[in-house]
Amino acid sequence: xxxxxxxxxxxxKFDKKKFIKVYKQFYSSGKLDHVCKYAFxxxxxxxxxxxxxxxxxxxxxxxxxxxxxxxxxxxxxxxDI
Numbered sequence: 001x002x003x004x005x006x007x008x009x010x011x012x013k014f015d016k017k018k019f020i021k022v023y024k025q026f027y028s029s030g031k032l033d034h035v036c037k038y039a040f041x042x043x044x045x046x047x048x049x050x051x052x053x054x055x056x057x058x059x060x061x062x063x064x065x066x067x068x069x070x071x072x073x074x075x076x077x078x079x080d081i
Contacts, residue, residue, distance in 0.1 A: 008022060012053060020036040043055050043056070
């Protein structure tokens, strides 16, 4: 699946609803609504209710790179409410 940020977010920002829709395309197994909401809140670093391109790049980088321990720590942070 190919995702182009500008195509999915022509205004340059994801709202929570759009983020959940796109996130589910990449991780389609199981019920992910709660995980997606926590992930959104984690990646919305300025707490403005949207994820802009910079926050999006940080999210992609954090979830796709690093060693296993770093990714597990991030997963814990997302779920640790």
